[in-house]
Amino acid sequence: MKKLLSGNEAIARGAYEAGVTVAAAYPGTPSTEILENFVRYPEIYAEWSPNEKVALEVGIGASIAGARVLVAMKHVGVNVAADPLMTVAYTGVNGGLVLVSADDPGMHSSQNEQDNRYYAKFAQIPLLEPSDSQEAKDMLKVAYKISEEFDTPVLFRTTTRVAHSQSLVELESRQEVPLKDYVKDAKKYVMLPAHARLRHPVVEERREKLAAYNETSSLNRVEPGSIKIGIITSGIVYQYVKEAMPEASVLKLGMTYPLPQKLITDFVNSVDTCYVAEELEPFMEEQIKAWGLKVIGKELFPRIGELSAELIAQKLSGQDQSEVAAAGSNQAEAIPVRPPVLCPGCPHRGVFYTIKKLQLKVTGDIGCYTLGATPPLSSMDTCICMGASIGNAHGMEKARGKEFVKNLVAVIGDSTFMHSGLTGLVNVVYNSGISTVLILDNSTTAMTGHQDHPGTGLTLNKQEAPQVDLVALVKALGAKRVQVVDPYDLKATEQAIKTEVEAEEPSVIIFKRPCVLLKGKGPKGCAYVDSEICLNCTECSKLGCPALVYKGEGYTPDVNTTLCNGCGLCNQTCRYGAILKEDSYE
């Protein structure tokens, strides 16, 4: 019986069927659901690690200990894990080790759209790219065989449209794979220079063997069609190509590093004109052209954003794309955009309202609170990567002096602080900075859909775990000025921030209040407006709360009772007492 599974669910299922016993990850769209799905498979130990580097290190340890292992992360997470990745490429594995990189062309939920296929080439490890859920499951099982046969980690690359699209998958039973023997082998696993020099030639030799394997691998196939047009493609773009050009000949590559030179050469020579259709960078195209083969790639297809069946049809049929775009855009101009916003009752809102009021500069970070950058809060000056807020603030101080940062705060979430904020804070203390760090502790990893982390007291499987004491932690890192404030209390919030930005030493304010979407943790009640009292001053609109609408006479707010959850912020912004709260509202 076939089941409708997302790419991520299929990867988890594939790991289960392949006999995987250990999995580790840090959440990140579009990879998160892979690890969440392991909850269904008690045979597999699965954990949220505090960041991707730790996750991969856990995976490497488990592999060396003899287990089949899956490690998953979003594309930018691989940057964090790149250090162990580049060296496990040298050591090789014991039990099969697969690293899933979920890329995000089009940046649906990311800060860049880097093409992680280059990591495979960089580390000289095999690269697999499934094009739907069935392939994700099947190819993952092949990945473990490759990993063990060629003694290499495997990079398994999906994109958003594979990870988050559901298609039908035939389920099979699990193959139990016993742990491989653990034998101490320092020359293989202790990468001293002397040992590493011995491993590098092994890596080169392995790459050649993998290329030879890929010539006849069942991961690739030729789908013969018209000899006029041939298209070399991989991943989700294969689906777009089949939809757009059903008559064309297609070389569908499942393993895209190292590329099979003879297979590709024969295919290019078998058609009149050969195209390379791939999203983002000319990863395959560069290699194919380096072999002296004549193909058309990025001359035609964009390097930016996602491809689509329509785009491929337009490019290959020579239809002018601007005409098609124009037809849809006529109307689009008049339609107001609907950007994501902080939820009604979000505990981050009061902090950003206060920051805006005090006109502070903000070095920001990655999470729901990045939405503090959007109007009307508009309170963020930088957002680079996980954990960057604190280092950015410190750098600004060192560039422009202490006075410059006396109206600046670094804003970071609890999960992001655990991920990579600790080192930034210890650096501020060590190098006599005076940064003010606001840790927005909503007791979860909210943006990716509420995953636990070392500060929540629960594991991936919702088992109780020792909970990191944030106050004790930041004090241990050397910050002496530490306080905990309720971000639903605007007066206390303002007072704390005003005091700490003035302080001539590092300070940390922990704004503690659970995410409003966490079950049973939200506030109760509903706001209402007494229009007799309201003077239309619009102060409450500065909160940017979706539950406050201004459609009445003048600017009198009205409360959307289905959205409001009674957080009480708007009541506090109204100096005339026109916004009241019904505690028992249902």
Next chain:
Amino acid sequence: MNKVTNILIVGVGGQGTILASKVLGQVAQGLGKEVKVSEIHGMSQRGGSVVTQVRFGEKVYSPVIGVGSADVILAFEKLEALRWLPYLAPDGVIIVNDQEIDPMPVITGAADYPEDIYGALKTVAKTIVVPALEMAKKAGSAKAVNIVLLGVLANILNLAQESWLKAIEELVPPKTIEINKAAFRAGFSFE
């Protein structure tokens, strides 16, 4: 080659479009056809414009629906119906929930909520306006708006109720099964 049926479910993050697409996906699967469902998770979910794409037929390649090729747009919100209108096929149908949710640029006064959206929709497509919130409340819960709309969709697609009711039973929280079934039936017999 049999035609692929394309359905776009559009709305605002938090409106329950994902559950609706799960039910639809399961129904489409039960018809013994190939089915692909594509969603975007993550940042856009936070009150932003959300879309789920459902495609089924004998053979489905791309999980994504192209401009001008949706057979039905099931819109949970008026403005979102207008936003996704270019994706409707020339003979397509729009089912639109009679509900307005102001996006942030409207709340802040940077933009106006468009007037006469139904006029704009009706000039180009068969448009069915559904008072789904009222109907859901009558069925027992304001949260059942998504299932009311699915009922309307099932009727438009000319599909029997049984497989939908079964999918609803399996996918909604156990306590809400009866309310959701009532919501579905109300939608199915709408008009």
